[in-house]
Amino acid sequence: MRFALKPGHVVLLLFFIAAALLPLFVDPRGHLLRVAAMALLFAAMAQSWNIIGGLANQISLGHAAFFGLGAYTSTLLFLRLGISPWIGMLAGAVVAGLAAALLSVPTFRLKGHYFALATLAFAEVLRVIANSWADLSGGPVGLTVPFLGTQPLSFAFRAVSSYYWIILALLVIVCVVFYVLAHGAMGYRLRAVRENEAAAEVAGVNTFRVKLVASVISAALTAMCGTVFAQFTFFFDPDSIFSLSGISVRMAMIAIVGGLGTLGGPIIGALFLIPLEEVANAYLSSRAAGLSQLVFGLILIAAILIQPRGIMAFFPKTKGKTQPKAQPATEGARG
Amino acid sequence: MTVATLGRRGAVAALLGAGLLAAGAPLAARAADDVVIGVIQPLSGPNAQFGIGSLRGIELAADTINAAGGIKALGGAKIKLVTADVPTPNTAAAATQRLISQNGVSAVIGAFVSSTTLAASEVTERAGIPLVTFAFADQITGRGYKYVFQVSPKGTVFGAAQFNYATEIAKAAGEKIDKIAILYEDTAYGTAQAKGLRDAAKAAGVEVVMDEAYPLGITDVSPLVNKLKASGAQMAFPVSYLNDGLQIIRALRQQNIDIPVVGGAAGYIIPDFKKGLGDYAEGVLSVAAASGDLIPEVAAEYKKKYGTFITHEALIHAAALDAVVQAMEKAKSADPEKVRAELASLDYCKGFAQGVPGGCIKFDANGLNASSFPVFVQWRGDEPVTVYPPKAAKQKPIWRGKTVE
Numbered sequence: 174m175r176f177a178l179k180p181g182h183v184v185l186l187l188f189f190i191a192a193a194l195l196p197l198f199v200d201p202r203g204h205l206l207r208v209a210a211m212a213l214l215f216a217a218m219a220q221s222w223n224i225i226g227g228l229a230n231q232i233s234l235g236h237a238a239f240f241g242l243g244a245y246t247s248t249l250l251f252l253r254l255g256i257s258p259w260i261g262m263l264a265g266a267v268v269a270g271l272a273a274a275l276l277s278v279p280t281f282r283l284k285g286h287y288f289a290l291a292t293l294a295f296a297e298v299l300r301v302i303a304n305s306w307a308d309l310s311g312g313p314v315g316l317t318v319p320f321l322g323t324q325p326l327s328f329a330f331r332a333v334s335s336y337y338w339i340i341l342a343l344l345v346i347v348c349v350v351f352y353v354l355a356h357g358a359m360g361y362r363l364r365a366v367r368e369n370e371a372a373a374e375v376a377g378v379n380t381f382r383v384k385l386v387a388s389v390i391s392a393a394l395t396a397m398c399g400t401v402f403a404q405f406t407f408f409f410d411p412d413s414i415f416s417l418s419g420i421s422v423r424m425a426m427i428a429i430v431g432g433l434g435t436l437g438g439p440i441i442g443a444l445f446l447i448p449l450e451e452v453a454n455a456y457l458s459s460r461a462a463g464l465s466q467l468v469f470g471l472i473l474i475a476a477i478l479i480q481p482r483g484i485m486a487f488f489p490k491t492k493g494k495t496q497p498k499a500q501p502a503t504e505g506a507r508g
Numbered sequence: 509m510t511v512a513t514l515g516r517r518g519a520v521a522a523l524l525g526a527g528l529l530a531a532g533a534p535l536a537a538r539a540a541d542d543v544v545i546g547v548i549q550p551l552s553g554p555n556a557q558f559g560i561g562s563l564r565g566i567e568l569a570a571d572t573i574n575a576a577g578g579i580k581a582l583g584g585a586k587i588k589l590v591t592a593d594v595p596t597p598n599t600a601a602a603a604t605q606r607l608i609s610q611n612g613v614s615a616v617i618g619a620f621v622s623s624t625t626l627a628a629s630e631v632t633e634r635a636g637i638p639l640v641t642f643a644f645a646d647q648i649t650g651r652g653y654k655y656v657f658q659v660s661p662k663g664t665v666f667g668a669a670q671f672n673y674a675t676e677i678a679k680a681a682g683e684k685i686d687k688i689a690i691l692y693e694d695t696a697y698g699t700a701q702a703k704g705l706r707d708a709a710k711a712a713g714v715e716v717v718m719d720e721a722y723p724l725g726i727t728d729v730s731p732l733v734n735k736l737k738a739s740g741a742q743m744a745f746p747v748s749y750l751n752d753g754l755q756i757i758r759a760l761r762q763q764n765i766d767i768p769v770v771g772g773a774a775g776y777i778i779p780d781f782k783k784g785l786g787d788y789a790e791g792v793l794s795v796a797a798a799s800g801d802l803i804p805e806v807a808a809e810y811k812k813k814y815g816t817f818i819t820h821e822a823l824i825h826a827a828a829l830d831a832v833v834q835a836m837e838k839a840k841s842a843d844p845e846k847v848r849a850e851l852a853s854l855d856y857c858k859g860f861a862q863g864v865p866g867g868c869i870k871f872d873a874n875g876l877n878a879s880s881f882p883v884f885v886q887w888r889g890d891e892p893v894t895v896y897p898p899k900a901a902k903q904k905p906i907w908r909g910k911t912v913e
Contacts, residue, residue, distance in 0.1 A: 200609060202609065202635070203605075203609040204602070204605045204606045204608075204609040204610050205609075207601070207602055207605045208602060211602065301723075304694050305694065305721065307699070312696075312699055313623075313694055313695050313698075313699050314622070314623065314626075314645055314647055314696035314699065314700065315597070315623055315626065317630070317651060320630070320633065320634065331634070406598075406601050406627065406630065407627075407630035408597070408601075408623075408626050408627045408630050409597070409627075410597055410623045410696065412596075412597075412623070412695070413596055413597040413598045413623070413627075416596070416598065419596060419598045451602060451606075454592070454593065454599070454602075454603065454606075455592075455606055455610070463551070463552035463556075463593075465593065466552060466595075
């Protein structure tokens with residue numbers, strides 16, 4: 174892998190630096206920082222999804238499964254056994270990775286819509302289990318992460334800014350993983366799978382193995398986001414953490430709106446959609462019920478109609494193979 | 509590069525920029541002497557009708573207090589409500605934080621849904637803002653939090669009352685209950701209340717011959733009803749929101765199953781229940797946190813304003829706002845810390861608090877209104893009427909068609 178600094182990378186680097194400095198200039202307990210933290214977290218989630226959804230074009234609508242596994246693993250380990258959520262985060266990543274591997278065996282035979290439906294069902298199954306197996310999961314009432322004040326070793330802080338920096342660090346890690354995967358041999362194989370799976374197989378790519386590895390990495394990173402979400406919001410329940418519309422679809426949507434399979438796409442998508450949604454809620458939710466969701470939905474439809482290849486397509490391509498070719502989102506489920 | 513793409517790119521950049529800027533700008537400059545109180549309710553999504561009912565109650569209370577001269581200890585300051593729609597728990601934290609840091613609220617009222625309230629309370633607790641709620645999951649005041657106050661009894665208390673009141677009425681009517689059925693939707697609210705029911709039945713030595721959870725969005729209740737029919741239960745306790753409750757009652761009535769049904773609040777005591785069932789609603793019993801006939805003037809005012817009877821979520825939330833206002837009167841301040849201190853020592857038995865069974869709002873060390881108790885209401889014509897316990901009842905309960913003395 175040859176590393177060359179491209180204008181796009183400079184922009185990304187400047188963005189990370191600016192993002193790291195943001196808490197110094199805004200109210201450390203305020204609303205803006207919370208929204209920014211959520212935007213970065215969703216960027217990290219969408220980037221994790223992008224590894225399998227963007228690079229290999231395996232459109233998963235069930236990533237909430239891994240997100241929830243991450244949140245549940247770390248929180249249960251902490252509540253029941255007193256294990257620090259930092260370790261729980263890694264444990265959650267392992268659990269989600271194993272789950273992804275298990276799920277891959279039956280689902281990777283499925284193409285396009287069928288794969289999407291199978292992953293969707295997997296998250297739903299976990300939601301039902303978490304609701305009904307109350308002895309293990311705490312049941313439908315959800316889990317509360319205890320409020321400890323500032324205890325860094327237990328992943329507990331008073332200030333939103335601490336969580337913000339952790340989320341930012343996680344986003345950087347996920348982006349680096351994405352970049353390394355996209356530009357290594359793995360990236361070529363994944364793109365071969367995306368363009369034409371049969372041809373890739375003929376050319377000697379072990380397509381199952383390639384998809385498996387990407388899927389496990391994607392799931393593990395998503396689970397880490399889940400742990401951070403649980404620590405940051407202090408409360409989650411099965412319906413919200415395994416939510417189809419709130420988590421699974423949102424992860425895919427952010428990546429698609431931003432630019433499927435691109436490094437910058439999930440970041441731009443999240444920075445566009447999350448604040449937009451928040452602004453719509455802030456200004457419209459007290460006017461008429463559901464108006465904010467309606468406006469948000471209309472803007473989303475407009476964004477996809479104006480540029481089906483995502484916001485990234487508005488920016489000039491850096492030369493050569495820096496970024497994998499973005500696929501039109503409308504073809505996303507072609508398989 | 510064409511002009512068109514430039515235009516589009518510019519438009520997107522402008523949108524992005526506008527979004528980020530707007531997120532940072534304060535939402536509204538607040539008038540100097542208004543007291544801002546935040547309201548979080550599910551105004552869209554599956555629980556919207558409960559959220560809207562709650563909001564109406566809060567608005568009625570605010571209008572009444574403002575019309576009567578506002579908060580006197582603060583020089584007649586008016587209450588200004590800032591509302592946020594929180595359809596899911598995931599949206600609660602950001603919305604609550606927004607009310608606190610952008611709008612500078614002195615207190616937050618809401619949210620009807622327990623899980624959403626739990627999520628919001630994590631923000632209010634850390635920010636030191638009182639949260640006064642009607643949601644009744646046991647966990648809300650079971651975590652040792654200092655800033656959360658629960659106006660109505662806990663979910664398990666409701667479940668126990670649902671069982672105990674019903675067996676007491678049956679006994680007075682000369683029927684001994686040995687077998688009961690519990691059906692509940694599998695959310696936080698349904699499971700908490702079912703647990704209370706189950707435990708109370710166990711303590712009373714009554715056999716639970718059917719104990720079945722079902723998903724909230726259930727579309728076919730016939731397997732449940734068939735099972736209920738075959739179970740030999742003498743009484744059924746469904747804990748449901750609206751649509752599931754409607755389906756269960758309709759299926760029972762259509763199959764001429766006449767075992768008494770005691771609903772678990774929520775969907776059983778709102779105007780839509782009667783609208784959806786018509787004559788089938790008559791005589792259905794339900795546990796409730798409050799009832800309009802306990803406070804007729806307010807009920808009449810509400811009906812005049814909104815055209816329906818006042819629901820218990822409207823009434824309890826109105827009382828919640830009134831409690832906050834009383835705390836401000838006593839504190840002579842809208843400072844959240846002082847308001848919390850006065851809420852903790854509040855003993856208020858006037859105004860909207862009279863609509864709460866027991867007639868008072870007095871919080872215990874956990875923030876639970878220990879003086880309130882659940883009541884039973886029974887559908888009579890277009891409205892539910894309080895029928896039990898005798899100390900709160902306005903009419904006598906009817907059991908299997910006969911008035912119970």
